[in-house]
Structures are given as C-alpha cells and as structure tokens.
Amino acid sequence: MKRKAFYCLLLTGICLLMFIGCAGMRGDIVKITEEDKLNAETFRTTAKNLLSTWAINSGFIKGSLGDRINQLPVGVVNAMDELDVLAAKTNWTDFELGYSLGLRIRLLSEIVAQALKLYAPEVLKYIPMTF
Numbered sequence: 001m002k003r004k005a006f007y008c009l010l011l012t013g014i015c016l017l018m019f020i021g022c023a024g025m026r027g028d029i030v031k032i033t034e035e036d037k038l039n040a041e042t043f044r045t046t047a048k049n050l051l052s053t054w055a056i057n058s059g060f061i062k063g064s065l066g067d068r069i070n071q072l073p074v075g076v077v078n079a080m081d082e083l084d085v086l087a088a089k090t091n092w093t094d095f096e097l098g099y100s101l102g103l104r105i106r107l108l109s110e111i112v113a114q115a116l117k118l119y120a121p122e123v124l125k126y127i128p129m130t131f
Helices: 002-071 074-087 094-119 121-125
Strands: none
Touching: 002 074, 002 094, 074 094, 094 121
16 A cells, blocks of 8 residues: 555656646747747848848959959859849848848858868868868
8 A cells, every 4th residue: 555655646746747847848948939039030130231231242342353253162152142132122031131141151151161271271170161
C-alpha cells in the first residue's frame, strides 16, 4: 500500500512539474514571438534606411570602379543591380525589405571573401567560410 501511495504521489508530482513546465514554456514562447515582432520592425526600419541611401552608394561604387566592375564576382554585380531596382521604388513589401537586407549581406560576404583571397589568403585556412 505504501508503495502504491508513493508511486501515486510521484506520478502526481511529475504531472505537476510538467504542467508548471508547460505553463512556463508557453510564456517563454510568447516572449520569443514578441521579440521576433520587435526584430521585424527593426529590420523594416533598417532596410528602408539602407534602401534610401543605396542609390548614392551604388553610384559611388560603380563610378569609382568603372570598367573594373566586371572583375567583381557575378554575384556581387547581380546583387548590386537588384538593389538598384529595389532602391528605385518608394514602397516595399516586407519580403522586398527582407530581400534587400539579404542582398546586402550577400554583397558584403562576397566582397570580403574576395578581399581575403586577394590580400590575405593565409587567413582563409583559419576561418570557416560558408560563402
């Protein structure tokens, strides 16, 4: 009988801990999603700010490189061209804003990778590159 009571008490304790854990987890999940909403708003603002200045940056890059722009990786030139198109707009969807940030990351990643290959190839031995 004592053994049965012990198991019953143990099972009740486990169920109570699971209930408390699930309740805590629900609160954590809500906090995570609220944080994601705040991050999304930050991304929107950041993307709009960067798109508003892209035309001058693109003009500077293309003007300073001239014909040497063809020496850049195709992915870099394509990303710049896509950013040119997006920057010409005044209203963007959330997808376009997110895409523009992704294009900038792609652009910068490829430029950094090329710079390292050109100027510091020995560094590449120590840095795992995913691009």
